[in-house]
Amino acid sequence: MINILRSSIYALAITSILSLGSTVAFSKDRILRADTGSPGGSAHTATVVLGKVLGSKLGFTLQVNDKQTLTRSALKLGRGQLDWFPFPTTVYFLMTKGKGPYKKEPMKTKALELSKNLRSIWGWSANIFHFVTFKTDEIKTFQDLKGKSIYTGPPSGAAAVISESIIKAVTGFKPNVDYKAVRLPWGGGLQAMLDGKLDVFARPCALGCAILDQLGMKSKYRLLDVGQESKLKKWSKHPARVIDKIPAGSYKAQVNNDKNLVGAGTTFLIALNKTNISNDLAYKMTKATWDNLDEIHKSAKTLATIKKETPFTGVNMPLHMGAVKYYREVGIKIPKRLLPPEAK
Template sequence: MFHFRKIAAAMAVFAASALASTTASAQIYSGETAGVGDPVHTMFVAFANQASEAGVNIQVNAGQTLTRSMLSGARGDIEFFSSVPSLVGLMSNGARMYETVDDAPEVAGNLRAILGFQAGAYHPVTLAGSGIESWEDIAGQTVFTGPPAGSASATSEALIRIITGYEPGEDYEAVRLSWGEGYSALADGQIDMMVRPAEVGSANIERFGLSGEFRIFSIPEDMVADEDMQALFGRPGRGMMQFEGDLYQGQLTEGTITALGFFQFIGTHVGVDEEVVYQATRAFWEGLDEVHASALFLQNVTPETAFTAVNVPLHPGALRYYEEAGFDIPDELRP
C-alpha cells in the first residue's frame, strides 16, 4: 500500500537538499578594487575571472578607495579585495586614516593574503608647454598627487619632498581628486602636473602622447642613493623600477626612467571558507596563460613573484594550494 504522505514528505526533503546544494554552488562573494583602467583593477578582475572557472563567483565592485576596502575586508563585510601593503601597518597601529577607527588595530589581525604582484610605477607627468621641464619647476604650480583618502597622495608628496625639498601647501599646491578626475584635470589644463601610479606601458598615460607631447620625470641619478629615497623604496609595497622613456609615444624624457615602483596583493579574511580560497587560488594559477594574455604588465606575474610585497599571513586555502603545487613559501607568511 502506497503512503502518499510519506512519499510527498521524502520528495520535499530531497527538493530542499537539492536547492541548498544549488544555492551553495551559486553563492556570490563580494569583492572590491580600484577604478577601471587602474592596474590593481585589471589584476583583481583577472583573479575574479579565473576564480569563476572554479565556481567561485566574485561580484567586483570597482572604483573603491582601498583604505576602506581593506577595513571592510578585515571586518568580514566583504570576502575579497585589493590590498595595499603600506596600509597594513597603519591599520594595525590605528595611524593616519585609521586613527579615528576604534576597531582598526583589532580587525587588522583578520587580514589574509592570496597572492602578490608588481602593479606598476609612479608616473610624474607634465604636458609639453606647461612650463614644467624639471622637478624644480614644480614650485608655485598645481600638482595632482592622488585621491583625498588614499595612501598614494602621501607617497607622491613624499617623493616630491625628497627630490626638491618642496612642501605641499607651501611651495606648490597639492590637488587631491579621484583618479579619473586627475587624468581629466591634466588633459584640460586645470592642473600643471600629475603624479599617477600606473602600470608600465599604461594606455591612460599613453593617451597624452596621442594628441601631443608630455614628460615623465625620472628620479635623478644622484638621488637614488639618498637615505630618504632608499627609505621610500624600502617601505612596504614600494621599490625602485626602471623602464625606457621611448616606451610611450610622444614622451620627451630620453633614456632610462627611474621610478618609484608599487606592489600590491589580493587579500581576503580569516572567516572565508578554506575550500573557497583554495579553489580560487588554484584556478588563478592554472589559468595563468589567460591572465598573461589579458594585459601586458600581468606577464610579470609568475610563481616566483607570488609573494611579492605580501606582509600578512596567507589564507589557509591559499597556503594549501601553494604547498601542493610546490611553491617556495616564506616562513613568515605561514599562518
Template sequence: MRTTILAATAAMALAVAPLQAEEETLKMATIAPSLSAAITMATFANIVNDHVEGTEIEVSGGGAATLHMVEVARGNLDLSMTSPVVYNLMSSGKAMYAKTPEAPELAKNLKLLMWYPYGAYHFTVRADSDIKTLDDLEGSTVFLGPTGGGAYNGAKGWIASTTGLVAGEDYEAIKANWQTGFQAFMDGKIDVYVTGCLDPCGQFIQITETVEIRFLAPESHEGEAVEKFLGKFRAREDIPAGLYDGQTNDGPVTSWGTHVGVGVRADLDEDTVYNITKAFWDNVGQVSSDAPWAKRLSVNEAALKLGMMELHPGAARYYREVGVID
C-alpha cells in the same frame, strides 16, 4: 486542483534549494577600473568566474583601497586590494588609520591571497611644460591620487624625500578621485598627473593620442631620506623611453614602485580561497598575450613575505603545492 499545483511548486522549490545553496557569490572592491592594478583584480575575477564552478566574484570599482580593507575586515566585503605598507599602517593604527581606533583589531581579520607589482609611479607633464624634473614642482598643481589613499601618500613621500618639497606648502595637491584627476590633466587644468601602473598603461595611451608628455625624475634619488622612504617594500624602478608614441623622454626615467595585493576575509572558507587562487595562477597565462602587463605577474612573487600580512591558509596550501613556500 489548486492544492495540487501548490504542492508541486513546493516540491520543486525544495528540489532546487540545495543547488542554489551551493552557489557562492564573493564581493570584491577595487580602485578606479581604468587603473592597471584594478584591471589585474578584474582579470582575477574573470578567470575565477570562468574556471571555478559554483563561485562567482562580483567586482565594484571606485573608492580607496584603504577603506575597502576596513570593509573586508568588517565582513562587508570578501576581497579587496591591499599593500604591505598600508596593511602595516592599519595594524599599527597610524597615518590614514589614526582616527580609526579599531583598525589594529580589524587588521587581524585580513589575510593575503597574493601580491603583484603595482608598477612604477609615473609623474607626468605635457612635453611643453617648463617643469623638467620633480625639483621644479614648486608653485605647480599636482594630482597625487585620492587624498588619504596609499597612492597619494606614496607619491607625496617620493617627492618630499627626493626634493624636499612639501605638498600643500610648496605645491598644490588637488583633491580629486582617480577619474577627476585624470580628466583635469586631460583638460589642461593641472600641471602634473601622477599614477602608478604596469606599462603600457591605458591612461597614457589615451593621453598621447592628443598631446605629447614627459615623465619626471628627481635631480637625485639618493640619500638617507630616500632610503627611509623606500624602506623594505618599495624600490627604485625605471620607466623606459619609447613606451608611448607621444612620450618625449630620450632615456629611462627613475621613479619607484611597490607591490600591492589581493586581501581576503580571514574567515573565508579555506577550500574556496584555495580554489580561486589555483584557478587564477593555472590560467593567467591565457591572457598574457593580449595583456602585456600580465607578463609581470609572477607566482614566485605572489607569496613573498612582505610586511606583517599573513597568507590565508587556502592560498598558502596552493603556494605550498607549487613549491613557492615551504
C-alpha cells in the same frame, strides 16, 4: 562571470533579477564581492582579469564596485562586506600601524582590529608612479615642481600619501608648503589634468597602462625622471615600495621616451576576508592563479609582473590557510612572518 557596478547599487543576478533596494543573498563561494579603483589602474585591471579567469575555472561570479578608494574598501573587507580584492601593500601597513587615514581614534583602533580579519594568497610589483606634465618646456625635473599644482591622488587614499612621499624623497619638498597638493577622486583628477587645471598629474599604474595613452590623446607630455636611484634608497626600505624603471619607448606621446627613466613603484597583494573565503576556495584560487598564469598574462600585458617564482612579492599580510596548504604541497617555502596565527 564578472559584473562591474559603477555605483553603490547592488544589481546582480545569476538566476534571478533583484529589484532596487532588495537584499542580496550571497551564496558562499559562488557570488563573491570586490571593490576596485578606476578603469585603467592596476587594481581595476587585476580585479577584472582575475575575476574572469578564476571565476571561469572555479565557478564563481564576481560582483565588482569600481572607482572606490581602497583605504575605505580595506575596512569593508575586514568587516566582511567584501570577500576579496587586489590590495595595496601600503594600506595593510597603514592599518596595522595606525598611520595615514587611520591615524586618529576611533579609526586607529578600528582599523587594527579589522586588519586581523584579512589574509593574503600572493602579491606582485603592480605600479610605477608616473609624474606627467603637459608643460614639457617649463617642467623638466622634479626640482621644477616647486610652486606648482600637482594632483597626488584621492582624498584619504594611500596613493596621495605615496606620491607626496616620492616628491619629498627626491626633492625635500613638502605638500602645501613647497607646492600645492591637489587631492580629488581618480576620475576628477584625470579630468582636471585634461582641462588644464593642473601642472602635474601623478598616477600609479602598471607599465603601459591605458591612462597614459588617454593623456597622450590630449597632448604630448613629459614623464619626470627621478635620475639617481640613490634618491629613493631610504624611501624604498618600506615593504610596499620598490625602485623601478620606465623603459625607453614605453609611451608614444612621451617627449622624453628616448631613454630609460628611474621611477618609484609599489606592490599589491590579493587579500581575502579570512571567514568569508573558505580554506578550500582560497586553496583553489591560489592554485588556479599559478596554473593559469599564461592566460592571465595574455589577458593584460600590465599583469606581466605577476610571477610564480616570487609569489610573496609585496606580501606583508598573513597568508590564508588555503594558500598555506597550496604552497606547502608544491614545496614553496613560506616565510615565517607570513604564517597566520591559526597555522602556528
